[in-house]
Amino acid sequence: MRVSQVLVPTLREVPAEAEVVSQKLMLRAGLIRKSAAGIYTYLPLGLRILKKIEQIVREEMDAKGGQEVLLPIVQPAELWRETGRWDVYGPEMFRVTDRHEREFCLGPTHEEIVTDLVRGEVRSYKQLPLLLYQIQNKYRDERRPRFGLMRGREFVMKDLYSFDRDEAGLAESYNKMYDAYTRIFSRCGLTFRPVEADAGAIGGSGGTHEFMVLADSGEAAVVYCPDCDYAANVEKAECSPHPIESETVNGEYERVATPDSKTIDQVSDFLGLGKHELVKSILYQGDDQIFLVLVRGDREINEIKLNNMLGPFVNLQLAAAETVRETLGCEPGFVGPINAAKDLKIVADLEVPLMKRAACGANQPDQHYVNVLPERDFRMDQVFDLRMVNAGEKCPKCGGSLQEARGIEVGQVFKLGTKYSKALNATFLDENGQEKPCVMGCYGVGVSRTIAAAIEQNNDKDGIIWPIPIAPFHVILVPVSMKDTQVAETADKLYEEMRKAGVEVIIDDRDERPGVKFKDADLVGYPLRVTVGSKTLAEGKVELRFRKSGEMELVKVEELTARVKEIITEALK
Amino acid sequence: MRVSQVLVPTLREVPAEAEVVSQKLMLRAGLIRKSAAGIYTYLPLGLRILKKIEQIVREEMDAKGGQEVLLPIVQPAELWRETGRWDVYGPEMFRVTDRHEREFCLGPTHEEIVTDLVRGEVRSYKQLPLLLYQIQNKYRDERRPRFGLMRGREFVMKDLYSFDRDEAGLAESYNKMYDAYTRIFSRCGLTFRPVEADAGAIGGSGGTHEFMVLADSGEAAVVYCPDCDYAANVEKAECSPHPIESETVNGEYERVATPDSKTIDQVSDFLGLGKHELVKSILYQGDDQIFLVLVRGDREINEIKLNNMLGPFVNLQLAAAETVRETLGCEPGFVGPINAAKDLKIVADLEVPLMKRAACGANQPDQHYVNVLPERDFRMDQVFDLRMVNAGEKCPKCGGSLQEARGIEVGQVFKLGTKYSKALNATFLDENGQEKPCVMGCYGVGVSRTIAAAIEQNNDKDGIIWPIPIAPFHVILVPVSMKDTQVAETADKLYEEMRKAGVEVIIDDRDERPGVKFKDADLVGYPLRVTVGSKTLAEGKVELRFRKSGEMELVKVEELTARVKEIITEALK
Missing domain, CATH: 3.30.930.10 (Bira Bifunctional Protein; Domain 2)
Known part of the structure; x- marks a missing residue:
């Protein structure tokens, strides 16, 4: 072409x-x-x-x-x-x-x-x-x-x-x-x-x-x-549970004021506790069911898992602030499982029952509980894997470290x-x-x-870098000048030779400056570029450049087709 | 396959x-x-x-x-x-x-x-x-x-x-x-x-x-x-005009009663005139234009030509009976151009002005005119080729006889x-x-x-007859029995041999009676059928049958692939 x-x-x-x-x-x-x-x-x-x-x-x-x-x-x-x-x-x-x-x-x-x-x-x-x-x-x-x-x-x-x-x-x-x-x-x-x-x-x-x-x-x-x-x-x-070593609380849970602390980060900062010591409590609405979901504060809820276990719901989402107020009597930032109404379903991630000392929302404005012991202090109606995995956790198959x-x-x-x-x-x-x-x-x-x-996987600042098997053409042949007869003729000869040898080759026969041709060749991303110029031709050679590595090699004109075929055959194996 | x-x-x-x-x-x-x-x-x-x-x-x-x-x-x-x-x-x-x-x-x-x-x-x-x-x-x-x-x-x-x-x-x-x-x-x-x-x-x-x-x-x-x-x-x-030799009328046109004669056939029979001696007069409506179209009685009006010359109309059709009554004061079967209102456009085919003696409707119930001479007796506002061609007419290019x-x-x-x-x-x-x-x-x-x-072009009572270039497969290989080891093995060997030789071959390896396989092969319409049966195999041969001609030839097993390739290559030339 x-x-x-x-x-x-x-x-x-x-x-x-x-x-x-x-x-x-x-x-x-x-x-x-x-x-x-x-x-x-x-x-x-x-x-x-x-x-x-x-x-x-x-x-x-x-x-x-x-x-x-x-x-x-x-x-x-x-x-x-x-x-x-x-x-x-x-x-x-x-x-x-x-x-x-x-x-x-x-x-x-x-x-x-x-x-x-x-x-x-x-x-x-x-x-x-x-x-x-x-x-x-x-x-x-x-x-x-x-x-x-x-x-x-x-x-x-x-x-x-x-x-x-x-x-x-x-x-x-x-x-x-x-x-x-x-x-x-x-x-x-x-x-x-x-x-x-x-x-x-x-x-x-x-x-x-x-x-x-x-x-x-x-x-x-x-x-x-x-x-x-x-x-x-x-x-x-x-996700398998990764329990955290700590002493078990003794004594009752206590209420503490946590003014303006709504998010896990804020509460963690305010109370001077690790996020893993908090119980994140989120009210969800799945169609017309409402339930309270608990995970450790350093974890994220996986809604797909929630939906698979409790649903399927047509519509599963965080409960609206109004629903939180109606159900728990407080604003979303202070939700917690303690003293929740009996008819409110509480589901918890596997790690929650393993927590030995926790803090959670108190269902009252600017209030949290500390020294909380799950199960002793609140019920969990259903416990299952409902969280997102994190890098660095153990592989469930071999125990390796997940990436x-x-x-x-x-x-x-x-x-x-x-x-x-x-x-x-x-x-x-x-x-x-x-x-x-x-x-x-x-x-x-x-x-x-x-x-x-x-x-998305194969590009750089200059353009696309096609893997050979799906490149639009394997080779672009660039005569640096169409006016230099020797260059144009050699390029044309090589073009025909490669075509006949079954190489997918396109020749940039436009009357454009070499810079334009090179830029276009890089942009479109042909894996191999063959430059035919008078300087190398004087030595009977052309320049073969690999789009991916940027490497170049000088190849004798008469050996080019064989070299190109070799590269392509190797890539298509 | x-x-x-x-x-x-x-x-x-x-x-x-x-x-x-x-x-x-x-x-x-x-x-x-x-x-x-x-x-x-x-x-x-x-x-x-x-x-x-x-x-x-x-x-x-x-x-x-x-x-x-x-x-x-x-x-x-x-x-x-x-x-x-x-x-x-x-x-x-x-x-x-x-x-x-x-x-x-x-x-x-x-x-x-x-x-x-x-x-x-x-x-x-x-x-x-x-x-x-x-x-x-x-x-x-x-x-x-x-x-x-x-x-x-x-x-x-x-x-x-x-x-x-x-x-x-x-x-x-x-x-x-x-x-x-x-x-x-x-x-x-x-x-x-x-x-x-x-x-x-x-x-x-x-x-x-x-x-x-x-x-x-x-x-x-x-x-x-x-x-x-x-x-x-x-x-x-x-259509070029084909004038008909006849004497020119002398004397005035005359009105004659033509009871119950509405169609060209009826009028021709009743008056004892050839259809080519009648003027077929049809009132058309193109969108909101009304015009009278004239052709010789042995010709058909070509609406495409009408529309190209007078339109384009979104809707071109025969005028409704009611429109005919309003415009000409008569029923559709008795329409004619003589004494038509001045504002009614009359268009005629090229052959109409060449008629030397004609009959046409009189715009009155059960009445026609005879001894009519076009142009003398009625006007034609526009004359052009507006009819359908017939087989046997002269080729407009070389004068040959059209088929x-x-x-x-x-x-x-x-x-x-x-x-x-x-x-x-x-x-x-x-x-x-x-x-x-x-x-x-x-x-x-x-x-x-x-x-x-x-x-539609290539079929017979048994099924399709594919031209080789577009056949789903070129050859169907039919072992008459899958239980006869020699038959089954030979068929399989031939199948592999043809495949490797680049023949598009399908083998009917089903455990069905030969009659069923033959019927299916004919129905699907594979151009070539190779039957492998014990009788011909005894002589080292298989039967090659051409779907199109029904001809058969016995071919040596070892020569089959070459013979098949020869036929296909010839057909794909």
């Missing part, structure tokens, strides 16, 4: 609309353009990258026996009503009404459609397992679409659905996909981690892993153990169980002629999001 | 929903399934076919310098308002409102989006010509979606848009696309014709050709000349001119620094429709 003949409108300025690095660089490098909030056009180079990722995904799905199909984007409401999700989905679902007043949605996901297909075609256990996938646009009407391809309203996903005879079959399909995903993101040249994730209310059978591309800008926090393969989304990560990282979720594998097959009656006859619901899994890769994640 | 491991749910019965052959066969062959009216899922084999056509299209677009992009499906209403098409499009456009009450449509076409892109990126004549294309879903909310992929609501199209400096550039881009389309449908192995088509009101510069796959079941009628390359949609085909055929429109190339670039202000600076609007063309291939058209 020739730069002069392809639409790569690079920009020197950062477009005002861009908030994150990947978005800025994709716009500046001329890979995408915005059409509307969260809706983008892929320009030629952007589409090349998208297709490369698609192709890697496709090969790995096929290798595991996945069958590619293409399901409709526009889906009838009736199917979503059968599973009850038409009403649950809320404003995130784009809805369409046709000329005959029939309702449809733009598929945010395809469980309904694919299960409807399978219930029509599968009769016997002999037809299972069945792994169907597609690569296609999905739609989600985000409240605040932003960050470019990171959180769009129209985006490309690969989604595979597995149909098995039983849980054992599902486990096998799940493992296949887990392997495939590991291969996909490895093949893309990305640093990633599969992490245990929260299955939430949706998960019939429960198991799920998220695949996280590690990047400091990632929205998700994960913990991992450097000593074993444990890794989890912080939302999911199990924290940030990641961008690019894939998820999920055991659905029989939720959809039961709702839609997708059954089969087993060996004994018994009718059974298919046991399902679903497995998504955010294909367009992977582009953004790759950039 | 193994039949046992791919979802090809063939059906013996024709689904009740199916109306046309291609739809019946695609459902029966397990290529597609219906999700909603006009909305389909592509099953694995159907998707393979779709992708083969896409790939042929892509290669030919790339060969002409087309750059592939991916434009959004969900498009903001504002852009469509800029060109005025938001209101014009009517109920065929699916409309969506997002959570913030902003309006969008599901793109039925992409002129607005692509012109918006280009106005943002193109500044200079040096950036032109620019040919951008995509292959993607389109949406049209048909009133009666039917005929499967022939007329769907969600369908796959390739659309390319060309941007040029001037009309000469547009002509060049147009010719490139015309060539590319010719290559595409040839490469698909289809019998087709590019035909001149009507540009209608939309066409700025006017030129347009439709690419028609010929099939008796086609919705469109075309005429073509066997002696030259002239071919046109009957709506568009130019009629039916076709399915699978592609259209269209000169848009500056309609969209002006409306959206997509301009460039020319060599002299003058700002000019880009001159545009648009070029569509109905990719999913081409599948249906291919089947």
